[in-house]
Amino acid sequence: MSFCFNFDLPAQTTTNPDSVDGNELQNRKKDNAAKPIEDNTKPAEPLKEAKEHLPQNDPQFLLMDAVTETVTIGTLPPLHFLNETVFEKTASERKDEENILSRTSEQRSDLISGVYEGGLKVWECTYDLLELIEKDGETFGGKTVLDLGCGAGLLGILALKRGAKKVHFQDYNSTVVEQLTVPNVILNCQEDDKVDSEDEEASGKGKIQEKFGSKIKAKEEEDVEEGNPAPKKRAIDLSEQPLLAKCRFFSGDWSTFLALVKKEDPQPKYDIIFTSETIYNTAYYPTLHETLHKLLSPGGLVYLATKSHYFGVGGGLHLFETFVEQRGIFSLDHLWDGEEGLQRHVVVLRFKMPKDT
DSSP: OOOOOOEEOOOOOOOOGGGSOHHHHHHHHHHHHHSOOOOOSOOSSOOOOOEEEOOOSOHHHHTTTEEEEEEOOTTSOOEEEEOHHHHHHTGGGSOOTTOHHHHHHHHTOSEETTTBOSTTSOOHHHHHHHHHHHHHTOOOTTOEEEEETOTTOHHHHHHHHTTOSEEEEEESOHHHIIIIIHHHHHHHHHHHHHHHHHHHHHHSSSOOOOTTOEEEOOHHHHHHHTTOOOOOOOOOOGGGOTTGGGEEEEESOHHHHHHHHHTSSSOOOEEEEEEESOOSOGGGHHHHHHHHHHHEEEEEEEEEEEESOOTTTOOOHHHHHHHHHHHTSEEEEEEEEOOSSSOEEEEEEEEOOGGGO
């Protein structure tokens, strides 16, 4: 699977690093560290109001003709998700009140600032974080987890399958949540045993669930082929879906999401917050930091997977580290630093102890 960032953002003045000598670069880094991060890449449209999404549709309908991919890393349970290419090719057939599916296709862009924030793709840093979790052996038993900027939801799904008490998923776009996140969670809650048992019974050849290409045939389609009318869509009975009953789904801007959940009594607090490839735009740093500050439980951990720099956008780990240090709320430690190609990182944030301040 290949990855690229194709951003549709306001034009910015850029400087070719090759034309700047080492001393000047060092001086610029010092200047950046001394100055507060400014919101210099404002979203193109107004903030998107947050709302909660309930999994109301028949799960079989959501997965009709679904072509899935499965990623398996070490000892982690297999994680299933809708195939990105097929998802894009069937965009015209999907409910999309935000019109992001057609706009991203027309503009050939992976991100349209303030409109679509990249949730339809599984970005490579997500896999870095999954590999780190596998290495560390985290099981999430009894913990409350937030997958912030979840997209396909693989990080939250992993926590769900490894014993989390509650898992909440949040993405900027409602289309992403309704058409991708929720179906992926349902797929992992319902389809694992079904796919394995059907494959083994049908062929006797063991595992047929390939890494990138299992097709799930929905029961409605089978009924129609047999001349029976397709069953009506129905709400999911969460009492029969113990894993799904642990989940909640939200869309909207981080500031409106935070305002929405703060109204609850008691207000949710999370033992673990996952966020992957969300610091590409420095304009979002204040809201992201505030959200982490208000929703992380005492003693909780924020796992952030990111690239060193997001070309064409301006954000990256160095600028975010500087921002976090200026705010003085969190300590930030590197857990993994990749050295090949465009450098990638996994870091952890935790509240500073009194002796750290």
